[in-house]
Amino acid sequence: MTRRYNFCAGPAALPTPVLERAREEMLDYRGHGLSVMEMSHRSPEFEAIAGAAEANLRTLLQIPDNYRVLFMQGGATMQFACVPLNLLGGGGTPNYLDTGIWSGKAIKEADHLAGSHLAATSRASGYVDVPRNDAIALSADAAYLHYCHNETIGGLAYDYTPDVAVPLVCDMSSSILSTPLDVSRYGVIYAGAQKNIGPAGLTLVIVRDDLLGQALPRTPSLLDWKVYADNASMINTPPTYAWYLAGLVFEWLRDDVGGIEAMATINRRKAATLYGAIDASDFYSNPIAPVNRSLMNVPFVLADEALNNTFLDEAEAAGLLNLKGHRSVGGMRASLYNAVTEQAVDALVAFMGDFERRHG
Structure with missing residues (x-):
């Protein structure tokens, strides 16, 4: 079999060593006599898989201890709703930067749920650049500032981290794990898995502890970050095989890539x-x-x-x-x-x- 070169925007290419490792462990995961897909998410074996994945991710990104790592479903698109639902319990207005299609979809979802303030946009340039930091104008009651670090469709990326006095929320779906990242600059980072993390079906959320427990009362439990944090991301059956494969990708980044x-x-x-x-x-x-x-x-x-x-x-x-x-x-x-x-x-x-x- 000859594998071809895959330039897909997502679901994207996976590292060949990861696929080979998954193939080896498909029928019998490390002598346990069954596939990871067949394991209970409550079993000691899968809890070890989940724990190792989080530990390796924390090491790769140097995630501070006062941040929780959540493994969720629904894709980054679901987080467009989760962000305002989880951060507006204390009041205020969502603030957004507009740099293209994906940031625009996040804005549309916030408008649907709570309304939003456009802090800056690059619409006038045709989305060929990003607003500079001195052009960002927050509302007086800004609850947070959201932006998309890398616009997958337009091929547009920020060359700086916005410096603001409110929690910074970032969609890093197509750029996470590609370059070093100072997690401490952010209140929330989220990313769909199907670019640099693993297969589709998993979404990574990194959230600072002080931002948990601020959800609007109407927030469904399956969209509430604190519920996930309190239940080790297992409030229901998680996408176990995608989680396992993400863990293999983290190991590959650590051991094979360096x-x-x-x-x-x-x-x-x-x-x-x-x-x-x-x-x-x-x-x-x-x-x-x-x-x-x-x-x-x-x-x-x-x-x-x-x-x-x-x-x-x-x-x-x-x-x-x-x-x-x-x-x-x-x-x-x-x-x-x-x-x-x-x-x-x-x-x-x-x-x-x-x-x-x-x-x-």
Whole structure:
């Protein structure tokens, strides 16, 4: 079997060593005689899996002791509702930064539940850059400030951490674990798993202790962070196999890669290789301000859009999968998550060069 190169934005590529380890343990997890998928989430075996996953994540991200790590379901999209539900029990207005489609969806959900204040937006530029810190104007009663660190669809990323006097809440679905992160700067970080953490079906939430127990009275128990914190994320049956696979990814990052800083060095090289090829060409282009270019999601367009389908067909034939851009922006998009190898990026750049020579 020959595995092809997967540039999907999510569910994304998983590290080959993780898949091989999961294959080895599929029928018999470490001599226990059954699969992780068949284990009770209350069993000592799965509790050990869950505990090791959290411990390794805490080590990788250097998560302070006054933060709780929650393993939830529902995707990051469910957290669009969980954030206002959990943080507005003491009053105040949700504040948001708008940098594209995913931050816009979070704003829409907050408006539906409680209303919101737009603290800054890059709409006027066409979402090719992010608002600067001095442009952020919080409401007088701001309960928190929410932003999306990396807009998966637009390929736009923050080059700084907003500095505000209210709890900072961040959607890091497509950038968590890709570069070092100072968790102490944030009140809440959340991320869907299907980019850099593991398979779809799991959502990671990192929340500071003092922000627990502030939920609105109408908050359903399955959306209440404190309920999860008080029950070790097992208020109901969790997505056990996704949790297990996430734990294997954390081990891979720690042992095979050498930690987050080592991963960041690799990611910077991958992105530089692809952006360099785009910038050196008149055939391909990327619209994002260089300082805000994402390391994880690289959109690009062809000078002749009539060649889009040909590009995608030939790319797939060459073993380069899932390069079609999101339907809302068109063009192409290569997602370079942690599990996407430098070999994959080199293969993509070589194909792009050959395609340009033949069709440019």
